[in-house]
Each structure stands twice: as structure tokens, then as C-alpha cells.
Amino acid sequence: MSSLRYESQVRPALVEGQKGYHEVTEDIVRPIEATPTRAWWVGFLISVLLLTFGIISVTHEVIYGVGQWNLNRTIGWGWDITNFVWWVGIGHAGTLISAILLLFRQGWRTGVNRAAEAMTIFAVMCAGQFPIWHMGRVWMAFFVMPYPNTRGPLWVNFNSPLLWDVFAISTYFTVSLLFWYSGLLPDLATVRDRAKLKWRKMFYGVASFGWTGSTKHWQRHEALSLVLAGLSTPLVLSVHTIVSFDFATSVIPGWHTTIFPPYFVAGAIFSGFAMVQTLLLVTRKVLKLEEYITLEHIEVMNKVIVLTGSIVGVAYLTELFIAWYGQNPFENWAFMQNRVNIFSPYGWSYYLMMGCNVLSPQIFWFRKMRRNITVTFFMSVIVNIGMWFERFVIIVTSVYRDYLPSSWSTYYRPTIWEIGFYMGTFGLFFTCYFLFSKFFPVIAIAEIKHILKKSGAIYKEKMGAIESESVEEFASEHAHHGHEEHAAHTAH
Amino acid sequence: MAVKKFVVGYFEDEPELFEGVKKIRKAGYKIHDVYTPMPIHGLDQVMGLRDTSLHTAGFIYGITGTTTALSGIGWIFNSDWPINFGGKSHFDLPAWIPITFELTVLFSAVGMVLTFCYLCNLAPFVRKHHFNLRSTDDQFTIVIELTGKSNETDVQAFLGSLGAKGINTQVAETGWWLGTYDKTKLPYDNKDGIALG
Numbered sequence: 112m113s114s115l116r117y118e119s120q121v122r123p124a125l126v127e128g129q130k131g132y133h134e135v136t137e138d139i140v141r142p143i144e145a146t147p148t149r150a151w152w153v154g155f156l157i158s159v160l161l162l163t164f165g166i167i168s169v170t171h172e173v174i175y176g177v178g179q180w181n182l183n184r185t186i187g188w189g190w191d192i193t194n195f196v197w198w199v200g201i202g203h204a205g206t207l208i209s210a211i212l213l214l215f216r217q218g219w220r221t222g223v224n225r226a227a228e229a230m231t232i233f234a235v236m237c238a239g240q241f242p243i244w245h246m247g248r249v250w251m252a253f254f255v256m257p258y259p260n261t262r263g264p265l266w267v268n269f270n271s272p273l274l275w276d277v278f279a280i281s282t283y284f285t286v287s288l289l290f291w292y293s294g295l296l297p298d299l300a301t302v303r304d305r306a307k308l309k310w311r312k313m314f315y316g317v318a319s320f321g322w323t324g325s326t327k328h329w330q331r332h333e334a335l336s337l338v339l340a341g342l343s344t345p346l347v348l349s350v351h352t353i354v355s356f357d358f359a360t361s362v363i364p365g366w367h368t369t370i371f372p373p374y375f376v377a378g379a380i381f382s383g384f385a386m387v388q389t390l391l392l393v394t395r396k397v398l399k400l401e402e403y404i405t406l407e408h409i410e411v412m413n414k415v416i417v418l419t420g421s422i423v424g425v426a427y428l429t430e431l432f433i434a435w436y437g438q439n440p441f442e443n444w445a446f447m448q449n450r451v452n453i454f455s456p457y458g459w460s461y462y463l464m465m466g467c468n469v470l471s472p473q474i475f476w477f478r479k480m481r482r483n484i485t486v487t488f489f490m491s492v493i494v495n496i497g498m499w500f501e502r503f504v505i506i507v508t509s510v511y512r513d514y515l516p517s518s519w520s521t522y523y524r525p526t527i528w529e530i531g532f533y534m535g536t537f538g539l540f541f542t543c544y545f546l547f548s549k550f551f552p553v554i555a556i557a558e559i560k561h562i563l564k565k566s567g568a569i570y571k572e573k574m575g576a577i578e579s580e581s582v583e584e585f586a587s588e589h590a591h592h593g594h595e596e597h598a599a600h601t602a603h
Numbered sequence: 604m605a606v607k608k609f610v611v612g613y614f615e616d617e618p619e620l621f622e623g624v625k626k627i628r629k630a631g632y633k634i635h636d637v638y639t640p641m642p643i644h645g646l647d648q649v650m651g652l653r654d655t656s657l658h659t660a661g662f663i664y665g666i667t668g669t670t671t672a673l674s675g676i677g678w679i680f681n682s683d684w685p686i687n688f689g690g691k692s693h694f695d696l697p698a699w700i701p702i703t704f705e706l707t708v709l710f711s712a713v714g715m716v717l718t719f720c721y722l723c724n725l726a727p728f729v730r731k732h733h734f735n736l737r738s739t740d741d742q743f744t745i746v747i748e749l750t751g752k753s754n755e756t757d758v759q760a761f762l763g764s765l766g767a768k769g770i771n772t773q774v775a776e777t778g779w780w781l782g783t784y785d786k787t788k789l790p791y792d793n794k795d796g797i798a799l800g
Contacts, residue, residue: 132640132741257679266684269676270691275701282705286712293716296725297739301640304736320720321729324739327652328723329642334657335719342661342708353701560641564617 124568125219127402132560139554140302142398144311147549150397158541165535168528169244177247180529185513185520190529191245193502197382198238198536199280199354200375200498203347204383205231206287209294210343213336218566219411221558222403225298226394227387228291229551233543234386235284237536242276244532272356279353286346290339293332296322298552351379358505365445365509368433374426378498381419381468384412385494390544392488394553403554406482413481416494420472423501427469441514449508456522457508460500467497606776608749609635610758611734612767613742617643620743623765624649627747632758635748635777638738657722661715668710672703732775742769 126135147155172179182189205227212220243252255277257267267274300322303315322328355375358366388409395404434446450461471493474480481487512519547553564570614620620637624646627634634650647654680686681693688695720726738744745767747758755772762770 136640136740257675263684266679268686268688269680269702270688270695270698272701275705278702278705282709286708289712289716293719297641301739304733304739317727320725320727321731322725322739323636323731323733324638324640324744325723326637326639326643326646326650327655328725329639330647330652331655331657331719331723333642333644334655335715338658338661338715339712342665342712345704346708349701349704356701557641 120571120574122218122566123405123407124571125222125405125407125566126559126563127405127568129569130402130563130567132563135559135563136301136305136556138400138403139298139552139556139559140305142548143302143550143552144305148397151545151549155542155545158538158545161534161538162542163535163538164531165533165538168531168535169240171528172244172532173249177245179526181523181526183520183523185510185518186507186523188506188510189523190503190525190533191241193499193506194533194536195238195241195245196354196502196506197495197499198234198241198540200351200379200382200502201386201495202231202234202238202283202287202383203351203376203379204387205229205234206283206290206343206347207380207383208387209290210340210347213340214344218562219408221555221562222405222408223387223391223412223554224558225291225294225551225555226391226548226553227383228287228294229544229547229553230386230390231287231383232284232291233540233547234383235280235287236543237540239280239284240532240536240539272353272360275353276357279350283346283350286339286343290336290343293335293339294555294558295551296320297324297332297557298555300324301556302552348376351375363509364439364441365449365505367442368430370426370430370433374423374430377419377422377426378468378501381416381423381472382495382498384415384419385491385498388412388416388487388491389495392484392491394548398548398553400554403559406484409484409487410478410481413475413487413490416490417472417475420468420494424469427465444512445509449512450504457504457511460504461508464497464500464504467493468501471497606774607635608755608772608774609734610747610749610755610762610770610772611744612759612762612770613735613738613744614767615742617743619766620745621646621649623745623762623767626765627745627761630761632753632761633748633750635746638734638744638746640739640741640743643743657715657719660718661711664714664718665707665711667714668707669703671710672706673699676702732773732777734773734775735769 128134130138180189180191182191205224208220208227209224212224243249246252255267255274257269296319299315299319303312303319306312306315352372352375355371359368359371361367391404392409395401431446431451434442437443449455449457452458453462471490474486474490507523511523614623620639620643624634624637628649628651637646637650639646676699677694680695685693724731734746735742735744745762747753747762749755749758749772759770759772
């Protein structure tokens, strides 16, 4: 009893059920130790098939050139860059959850951060494919790396947002991977120490880097997590800012807007959380982790979705207002004729985007809807469709009509190889996610244990009893302990 | 590291662990380490460990990244191959900010993780002695090193009086890396004739 750390009864429990430390380990490690279910195999094989389709599509594009895609004279960036921005956006929620919410001391992040970070890494891997294969002569891809070379030396242009993107995305991928894996080490050690099979002992022995759980190591681990979180927070904001610079620093009407960085970042968090919902609603059900990823977690994430969705809505309207107010005829045309005019060739996509991203998330103002799993799942898919169309609208409707009507392009629609490439990244993403959910703990075990005595259901019940007796008595009785913990906190 | 002899026991709850560690230190026994399934705030202070300087290392790596980016781009654009971008300044600081920022973060993060792994002796294929396999699950394992001044049965009895469970004695080489927090890296010379194993 005396080990309880007081937390208000107003806050709902983050770990439901009768759980002690050992039960937490059992519950989270169980899916790793069990043989994969039929559903897992079916899902995994579908993902691998999609991935194969993607590999065939890319091979086709590499052999015959970018002409295999339906890009044309004014639409140089079609599905390809749309997909790139979409995947990068999805890759924002993981770091937001693990870094920014760590700095804000949000206890609920512990239930979802591991899977969200994994999702981030896989999404960034998918995103990276698009600019790389878009190069056409992909064997020249290393030209984007600045190093003393025999071509002059001819350097890359450090003033170009496209090069900033190379640095931003590769840094983001590296830092996210380090953050994710350093957090995984203690949990992999937990799996290793329970392992009965020889291969499992070896695999997790190598993967856990020989973690022992020494106090000094934990102390350094905490410091490392905190500093990495501090570094990742501006990093995650910088990545989508720089992606938006790819557009905003150009002179193309429809792209040349200063509102892009915050608008892109809000959109990224919006779509990232939607993808986290899609994945976790399935994961918690299939792996029976409903007591760790509770309705509470889902509700909180839906709140983030309605907030960021509304920010995105404000950005859409601001951009529209400025297009009219700025009285630049080209900018005005790009918005009023190419987008808002529903009878223009791509007018439909603008309204699809508005409907999915701005109107539909408003349903989450109602608590009942936020806690409804079917509605949440449906909405998470709708949001990601909407966010894909946002990027499509930004890219295609801004470039398909050039300044000269003679170069207005014919209606752009993707070829099967463009679609195949996109489907292939879904294959890559889900193949990685299926492997992750089979071989790695999808919930951060050590972090759940860390909040267990504060936010676990059975411990909260005990706190309720104490609270009704006397809060002061409880506080003074544990003032000693609490003080030390507090001191350690501030020292870090 | 040399082969040493340890008395091992575990606690099931944090408060007992805190009390136990305090009493063991008061009694003057040498705590080799305490292994816990999750970070326990304040335990490092109770054990008398100094605060980590990993943050400082991170800062130094970070400014190294900043310097690398600024000096690298500055040298390339001003001296090695000055390109005229529409008559703009060769020293175009605002345009360098994104890459400078990214390299600062990259150097700091990579450097810190490598330092962390080095300090904690973490790497694939590292062999370590694990005193209690349940200490990554639900047990708080305390390991006391036997020195010339401490007697095995005394330490075992003392641990028992603190409420520790599963008390046993292990002879082990805890690791083969440099830089553990165990400051005495001298090999155990067994001057006092303690029976090993």
C-alpha cells in the first residue's frame, strides 16, 4: 500500500483489470510467445503480395523510365509526391506521442507510444521511396549526398528546400529509429529472460544488447530518453515544415503561401493520429490488449484529431481568404477556378478534402462518438483519405493549368504502375507492422510498469479508499518518499 | 573484470527495496548493483550514485553538429566552389538554418546513443552475467559484493532480516567491458581465502 503514488481519482485508470508487474509482462509478451494465428498469416501474406506488386511496379518504372507514369508537361509531381507527403505526414504522430507527450508528462502515452513510434519508422521508410524512385535514374541517387567528389567537386545546393528535405527526412528517420530502439532494449531483455526456446533466447539476447536493468543504466536511460525527446520535439515540427518549404518557397500559384508550415504540421499530426487509431484499434482487439489501450486512450486521441482537424480547417479557410484578399489574379485563379469551382476538372477533390478533413471530424465533439470504436475506426480511415486528397489538391490543382492556356494539361490520371507503387508502400508498411507485432512488444512494458502504481485500476481503487479517509494523512505519510521522487525528477 | 563473489536477493515491492538499500549502505556492505524491471526515480540517489553527465555529452555533440554544418556549407559556398545563385550573397545564413538544425539534432542524438551504449556496455553479442532473470519482470534484485570485510553467511542473514527473498550466493564475472560504475576495477585477489564456488 505504501508504494502507491497518489493520482487524483478524477483521472481514469490507464491500466484496467487486476494487474501487478508480472501480469503486465505476461499480457504483453504473450502474443510474441504464441504461434501466429491464421488471421496474422492472412494479413501478412496479403501485405507481402502488395509489396510484390509494388516491387514489380518500381522495377517496371526503373527499366522503362518515369514515362511509365502519367506525369506530363505541367504535372511533374502527381501521385508520387502526393504519396510521399502523405506518408511523411503519417510518420509524425509517433514522435509526437513519444516525445512531445513525454515532455508534457502525459501518462496515457505509455499505452500507445511503442506502436506509434514503430508506425512512424515504417511510414517514413515508405515516404522515402517516392522521391528516390521519382529520380528516374535511381543509380545516381547518391548525388544528393554532399561529399568531396570527382565531379568538380560539384556540391549540392544547400540553399534548396529539396536538399533540406533530404537532410530533414534522413535525420528524422535516424533519430526516430534510435529513440524507438533505445526504448525497446529493456523490453527485449524482458522477452529474453523469459524465453524457453533456444532461438528466441539467442535472437532476443542479441537484440537486447545485454540489458540487465542496472540502476545506473536506468538512470542514463532516463536521461537519454528525456534529451532525445527534447531533440525530437523541434525535429518533428521541422520535418513537415521543410516538406512544406518544397512548395512554399516556389512561385507556383497555390503553393506560394506563408501559411504552409504550421498548416502542414497540423495536417501531419491529424493524419498521423488517424493512422495510429486505425492500427491500434485492430492491434488491441487481435492481441487482446484492451486493458492497456483503453477507451480512454482512444478518446484522448480523438480529441487530438478534432483539434488538429479544426486547425487544418482554419488553415484552408485562411488560405482561401488570402487568395481573394491578396488580389493576385494567378493565386485567385488557382483557388477559385481550379479548386473551389466544383465544375472544374478537379473541383470534386477539393470538396472531398473539405468534407473528410474539416466537416467529418467535428463528430468528435460528442463524447459518445469519441468512445465509439466503430465510429472511430471509420473516421480514422476517412481522415486519411481526406489527407491524401489534401496533398493531391495542393499538388495537382496548382500545376495542371499553367500560366499559358495552351499548356493546360489533359486530365491527369495515374497509370497502373503509379497505383502499383502506392499499393506497394502499403505492402511494405503492413509487412513491417505485422512482423513488428509478432516479434516485438507492441506496448512499452517498462513504461507501463512505471505508471502502474499511479494509474493502474487496482491501485487507484486503493487510493480512493485512502482519499476518502484523509488526503492530508496520506500525503504526510508519504511525503518522505514523494519528496525524493520529486527531487530525482527535477534533477533529471 | 575479474571473477567475484556476490550475495543476491530480491524484493517484491519498491518501499522495501528503498529501506533495504538504505540499511545495507548504513551497515557498510558494498552494493554491487540493484536490478529493476523499470526505472525507479530516487533509487540512484539512495544508492549514492552521482547524476549522469549524458546531457552534457549530448550538448557537446550538438554544437559539434552545428559547427560542422556552418563551417562545411560556409567553406563550400564561399571558398571551394562559389556558385552565383541569382546574385545572392555567398554567405546566405538564413538558407543554411534548416540543414544546420538537422545536423545539430543528428549529431547530438547519434552521439548520445553511442555514448549511452558505451557507458552501459550495451552492444549485440555482449555477454553478461544475469543474477536473477526475473529482475526484468517483477523482482527488484539487490546484489552485494563480498569483500575481505564481509562474510557470506552474515550478509545472507542480514539480507533475510530486511525481507529479501530468494537469497543465494553467486560467483561470477559480471562483464568484460570498461567503465562500469563499479569503481574498483582491481581484480579480486581472494586474500582472505573466501571459498569461490
